[in-house]
Amino acid sequence: MNWGWFExxxxxxNVYSTAFGRVWLTLVFIFRLLVYLVAAEKVWSDDQKxxxxxxxxxxxxxxxxxxxxxxxxxxxxxxxxxLVTCPSLLVLMHVxxxxxxxxxxREIQGDNYRRIYPNPGKKRGGLWWTYLLSLIFKASVDLVFxxxxxxxxxxxxxxxxxxxxxxPCPNIVDCFISRPTEKNIFTLxxxxxxxxxVVLNLIEATYLIGKR
Amino acid sequence: MDWGTLxxxxxGVNKHSTSIGKIWLTVLFIFRIMILVxxxxxxxxxEQQxxxxxxxxxxxxxxxxxxxxxxxxxxxxxxxxxFVSTPAxxxxxxxxxxxxxxxxRLRNGExxxxxxxxNQRIHIRGPLWWTYTSSIFFRLVFEAVFMxxxxxxxxxxxxxxxxxxxxxxxxxTVDCFVSRPTEKTTFTIxMLAVxxxxxxxxxxxxxxxxxxxxxxxxxx
Numbered sequence: 001m002n003w004g005w006f007e008x009x010x011x012x013x014n015v016y017s018t019a020f021g022r023v024w025l026t027l028v029f030i031f032r033l034l035v036y037l038v039a040a041e042k043v044w045s046d047d048q049k050x051x052x053x054x055x056x057x058x059x060x061x062x063x064x065x066x067x068x069x070x071x072x073x074x075x076x077x078x079x080x081x082x083l084v085t086c087p088s089l090l091v092l093m094h095v096x097x098x099x100x101x102x103x104x105x106r107e108i109q110g111d112n113y114r115r116i117y118p119n120p121g122k123k124r125g126g127l128w129w130t131y132l133l134s135l136i137f138k139a140s141v142d143l144v145f146x147x148x149x150x151x152x153x154x155x156x157x158x159x160x161x162x163x164x165x166x167x168p169c170p171n172i173v174d175c176f177i178s179r180p181t182e183k184n185i186f187t188l189x190x191x192x193x194x195x196x197x198v199v200l201n202l203i204e205a206t207y208l209i210g211k212r
Numbered sequence: 213m214d215w216g217t218l219x220x221x222x223x224g225v226n227k228h229s230t231s232i233g234k235i236w237l238t239v240l241f242i243f244r245i246m247i248l249v250x251x252x253x254x255x256x257x258x259e260q261q262x263x264x265x266x267x268x269x270x271x272x273x274x275x276x277x278x279x280x281x282x283x284x285x286x287x288x289x290x291x292x293x294x295f296v297s298t299p300a301x302x303x304x305x306x307x308x309x310x311x312x313x314x315x316x317r318l319r320n321g322e323x324x325x326x327x328x329x330x331n332q333r334i335h336i337r338g339p340l341w342w343t344y345t346s347s348i349f350f351r352l353v354f355e356a357v358f359m360x361x362x363x364x365x366x367x368x369x370x371x372x373x374x375x376x377x378x379x380x381x382x383x384x385t386v387d388c389f390v391s392r393p394t395e396k397t398t399f400t401i402x403m404l405a406v407x408x409x410x411x412x413x414x415x416x417x418x419x420x421x422x423x424x425x426x427x428x429x430x431x432x
Contacts, residue, residue, distance in 0.1 A: 002249055005216070006242070048262060048391065058266040059389035063373055070394040078251045086242060093238075097231070168266070168374075168387065 013088040016121045020204035031193045040186050044074040050178030064164035064175045080145040087134035094130045139201040142194050157184045225300045232417040243406045252399050256286045262391030276377035276388045292358040299347035306343040355411050371396040
């Protein structure tokens with residue numbers, strides 16, 4: 001039950017997507033998921049261990065880390081990647097539902113029945129709406145997460161030093177973040193790819209509406 | 213032997229579930245097991261290492277950690293997911309038994325198509341309806357019990373930043389600081405919300421099954 005299994009599940013969606021949808025899926029797999037797994041996770045792995053505060057006061061580091069990193073970038077990206085790819089499963093479920101309906105009809109009427117869906121994967125009727133809704137949902141999830149990042153981490157960047165004056169820290173304490181430049185680069189990269197994905201989703205939605 | 217094994221077992225049950233059952237299974241795998249494996253386990257990974265107490269007394273940190281975290285959230289969620297998934301095995305066993313009976317009748321001379329037997333989707337009727345309904349009921353009970361255990365053990369669903377410990381051998385009262393409390397609270401609430409959604413899906417499925425049987429009876 002890991003990213004590999006999830007990826008296998010989503011490959012099946014490729015069959016029912018438009019060309020834009022396939023580009024989007026490739027972008028998400030290669031520039032977001034793969035970068036997340038092979039690079040970003042390692043950069044954030046010593047996140048709390050190497051968060052150093054200039055104090056001997058026990059507990060101060062914990063409290064300051066918790067205050068400046070309410071939810072780590074890595075966890076937010078994991079949630080974002082899972083939520084952004086799930087709407088594609090709605091399309092898969094809708095097609096499976098259509099095929100199940102055909103099957104039930106075939107059971108009742110025998111082999112010479114009249115097919116209601118000559119091509120269950122064709123985006124007509126209900127499936128068109130499901131696909132469009134999934135696109136809108138994907139774009140919204142990406143936008144919501146961009147906003148969350150903006151609110152939690154001002155300007156999407158991390159400073160080298162943060163000044164912490166929470167209990168039990170005495171007065172004001174300097175705390176140093178581990179690998180801030182590398183983290184900023186990866187954050188910027190993920191923000192840019194997210195924006196590209198949102199634009200792709202909007203183009204695909206326009207294309208779908210135009211084609212109808 | 214890992215979560216993949218469970219997925220293999222439950223995937224087989226999927227064929228004989230209702231639509232709501234299939235949605236429940238998807239939510240379980242993606243929003244609970246997968247989140248547990250790829251995110252939550254990392255958040256709780258340094259749980260004991262970064263549990264810091266304001267004392268030099270040896271053993272005090274260990275004792276305080278053990279006092280405030282009798283069973284870690286991660287382990288409780290793993291147990292919850294296992295317990296909640298196993299009632300589906302009852303259904304799998306019943307289906308296997310039904311197939312076995314059909315094969316026995318085939319061997320005794322009745323004409324049944326073997327290929328059809330292997331791929332046939334067994335409808336939820338008669339004794340299977342009772343097995344299926346009781347499996348959903350057990351799922352609901354297990355979810356509720358675990359939600360209560362979490363609430364009782366951790367005094368609500370929020371992780372505090374600071375806990376005050378006076379267990380022996382700690383001198384007087386000692387301040388202990390929990391690692392990543394905000395992130396942990398976020399994930400606890402997320403898992404709680406998804407458990408709630410799963411419970412509602414189970415309730416909906418239960419109602420659907422009962423209504424289906426009642427309308428069938430009144431239709432007759």
